Amino acid sequence: SQELEQSPQSLIVQEGKNLTINCTSSKTLYGLYWYKQKYGEGLIFLMMLQKGGEEKSHEKITAKLDEKKQQSSLHITASQPSHAGIYLCGAEDTGTASKLTFGTGTRLQVTL
Amino acid sequence: KAGVTQTPRYLIKTRGQQVTLSCSPISGHRSVSWYQQTPGQGLQFLFEYFSETQRNKGNFPGRFSGRQFSNSRSEMNVSTLELGDSALYLCASSLVANYGYTFGSGTRLTVV
Numbered sequence: 001s002q003e004l005e006q007s008p009q010s011l012i013v014q015e016g017k018n019l020t021i022n023c024t025s026s027k028t029l030y031g032l033y034w035y036k037q038k039y040g041e042g043l044i045f046l047m048m049l050q051k052g053g054e055e056k057s058h059e060k061i062t063a064k065l066d067e068k069k070q071q072s073s074l075h076i077t078a079s080q081p082s083h084a085g086i087y088l089c090g091a092e093d094t095g096t097a098s099k100l101t102f103g104t105g106t107r108l109q110v111t112l
Numbered sequence: 113k114a115g116v117t118q119t120p121r122y123l124i125k126t127r128g129q130q131v132t133l134s135c136s137p138i139s140g141h142r143s144v145s146w147y148q149q150t151p152g153q154g155l156q157f158l159f160e161y162f163s164e165t166q167r168n169k170g171n172f173p174g175r176f177s178g179r180q181f182s183n184s185r186s187e188m189n190v191s192t193l194e195l196g197d198s199a200l201y202l203c204a205s206s207l208v209a210n211y212g213y214t215f216g217s218g219t220r221l222t223v224v
Contacts, residue, residue: 033213042116042202043215088155098143098206099168100213102155
């Protein structure tokens with residue numbers, strides 16, 4: 001079965017600083033999703049990547065899927081308090097679509 | 113366009129009881145999947161339904177079951193509740209596989 005490892009597990013950054021979260025898979029990624037979660041709430045969809053080398057941006061968040069499709073990174077530029085939360089990467093199981101395997105999450109705190 | 117609706121938002125049950133959670137997907141979405149989120153195990157896939165048929169199932173005991181109705185609304189049932197079933201239960205709907213998954217706000221189940 002596929003396993004996703006996220007790093008770092010937690011991150012505290014000062015407002016205005018840039019940061020990167022990594023997601024490494026034990027298998028080739030066929031569909032990689034990034035979600036954000038506020039504590040105890042649902043997951044907010046950020047981005048979906050499918051092709052090796054693909055890069056997508058939305059506002060100050062950029063996500064990339066490396067060429068070999070086993071690692072993805074999420075980069076936040078000029079972080080703001082609104083970026084605080086838990087970031088989760090999820091991948092579609094290669095053998096069974098419509099099933100996502102998630103990483104353990106990265107908890108981001110943004111200080112003033 | 114309405115999002116994924118989960119009811120109830122919070123639930124407190126006693127050990128040994130059973131519980132039913134409901135999920136209404138985005139209009140037009142025929143796939144509904146369920147996940148359990150706990151601090152220790154993270155987000156884990158329970159099962160997925162498409163057009164009233166269960167297509168995928170995670171590694172959970174038979175006490176966890178679900179169904180989907182002709183209008184794509186889904187319910188999950190947990191019988192003989194255990195303390196360890198306390199968790200945030202999330203459902204996600206999608207149009208088709210590999211097309212993105214939208215999550216609801218979740219149902220927080222506490223078993224006492």
